[in-house]
Amino acid sequence: MSAAIEVMRHHRSIRKFTEQALNDEQREAIMASAQAASSSSFLQASTVIRVTDPELRARVMALCGNQAYIGSAAEFWVFCADFHRHLQWVPEAKTGFAEQLLIGAIDTALMGQNALTAAESLGLGGVFIGAVRNQPHELCDLLALPKGVIPLFGLCLGYPDQNPEPKPRLPTSLIFCDNRYPAQFDEERMQRYDEQVQQYYRTRTGGNKNMSWTGQIGETLAKEARPFMLEFLHRQGFCLR
Structure with a gap:
């Protein structure tokens, strides 16, 4: 078994971190690994916001349900699908198609997974934060995200201060x-x-x-999640056609 496979098969979400910071070399290696992910049609339709200001991090955490590990992790990054950048260099580009939402979401998710796997290979841990979509209008204002950019998920990274068992996956x-x-x-x-x-x-x-897995499905899918999402996507210029 290769070292890369061992890292991926032993993934756990880490929600408790030590106070140790990442060094520049680690952070740059994780960023480079994220950027090495596949990109549909080489559009590179992603932007990552690294939240370093403590006050801003606290305000983001409040929008994400006050999940404490957003504040305690050494690093917190917000991964965004981004077609705004394309329009800056190519103003005549046609955007707003539903397919572009899929492209941006897939490209950005691949980047996020690469980033976390790279971090885990360095002995770090992390957890993805879907709650950045809880109050997306407010988060866009807070992070100055223009039209054409949507926050998809956050990523906490740091040195683990816990050792949970991997969660069992479906057969x-x-x-x-x-x-x-x-x-x-x-x-x-x-x-x-x-x-x-x-x-x-x-x-x-x-x-x-x-709780069983099917019981968890019943609870999670019992009601529509984030019913405001379609309106938000339209406001940011996605899924217009």
Whole structure:
């Protein structure tokens, strides 16, 4: 097994960090690794905002549900899909298509995953923050994001101050298919996975959480998440056609 595969297979989200800062060499290596990710049509439709000002970080944290690790991590970066930059150099470029939202989101997600994997290979840890989309209008104003730019997720990075177990993933046979989508799923295997997740949560929380994976789906998808998102995308110039 290669070292890269070992790093990726042992990923855990880290939410407790020491006070140790990253050095310039580490940070530059992570940035370079992020930029090395694949880019659709070489559009490079991403921008990353590194939030270093403590007061600004605190205000961003407040918009993200006051998740304490946003403030305590050595680094906090906001990953954005960005077509504003393209219009600065090529004003006649046509933007606003739904496909461009997918391109920007995919390119930026690939960059984020590269960044986290690179950080983990250096002995660091991190966690992605989807809550940057909780109050996107306010976050855009706070970070001065112009039309054509949308925040997709944040990333906390730093030296881990905890050692959680990796969260169990779905069985490979339920994710990877040969040639066609399966007509039906393996119910027995799904039930075993539900039990595995339930045991993971019980162990991780000292018995305070007793939730299966399908139970978690039921809770998460019981209502529409962030119903304001389409209006926000339109305001920022995305999904107009």
